[in-house]
Amino acid sequence: MTGASQDQAFPIGADSVAWLDTVRFDPQGLIPAIAQNVENGEVLMVAWMNRESLAETVATGRAVYWSRSRQRLWRKGEESGHTQTVLGLRIDCDADVILVEVEQTGGVACHTGRRRCFYRRLEGGAWQETEAPLVDPETIYR
C-alpha cells in the first residue's frame, strides 16, 4: 500500500488479503482468468482460478490455475515447461474476471503446441486455423 508504483514487479507482499476478498468467485469458487502476452497484447488462453491458485499466483509471480478436469492446482508449465511469469493482474468492473499479464516461456501457451489457444478464426463461414504448432505436442507432455 505504500509507494507502490505501476511498474512494481511480481511477486508482491501478500500481507493483506483484502484484495482477495474483493474477487467475486462463482458458486463453484472459480473465476475465469485471461492470460495476455504483455509483449504483443495477444490473448493466449483462458483458464480458471480459485482463491488458492490466485493467492499462489500473486505470492510466486507464476501463473497458477485450477484444473477443472483434474480438480487440482495447475501450475502452468509444470509438465510442459511453458511457465508464465506474471507481470500484472487486473480485475474487471464486476470483479468476476481476472486479466493476467504474462511473459510466456517458450512462446507456447497452448497444449496443442501453438503460441496461443485462439488459433482459429472465422473466415468464409468456417473456423480456419491461422497458425501451425511451434512444437509437437507429443514432445511437450511425457
Add this chain to the structure above:
Amino acid sequence: MTGASQDQAFPIGADSVAWLDTVRFDPQGLIPAIAQNVENGEVLMVAWMNRESLAETVATGRAVYWSRSRQRLWRKGEESGHTQTVLGLRIDCDADVILVEVEQTGGVACHTGRRRCFYRRLEGGAWQETEAPLVDPETIYR
C-alpha cells in the same frame, strides 16, 4: 470456404451453420466472449453470448451479447451508443471461449464510462484504479 482472406471484413455470409455447431456452449447455452480492441490489443470487457447472439454478431458485424441479468439479447451500445464493430472472431482450442476483435465506438467499452472494464490493477497489495472515466456514466444511460 472459397478464397476467404484473413482480412475479410464482417459481416460475412452465414449460409452455413457448421461453424456455429462447433461452438461449445455451456449447460446454460452460453459462452464467454472476450472483446479485444484491434487497434491496441487492449482487452476491453468480457460478456456472454448464446447461439442467437453469436449468429447475429456474425450476420450484422456488430457485437451482440446475452445479458444474464436482463435475460435478453444485448446489442452492445443500444443505450450508450458505444457499439462495437466486429472485425474478427476467434475461438479457442476447446471451443468454449470466443475472442471478438472489435473497433470500439466512442472509445468507451465499460458501463462506468472507462475505455475498458479492466481498469483496476493489483499494486502494493490492493486493487488500484489506473484510469479515470472518459465520460460520466450518468450521461451514457438515460
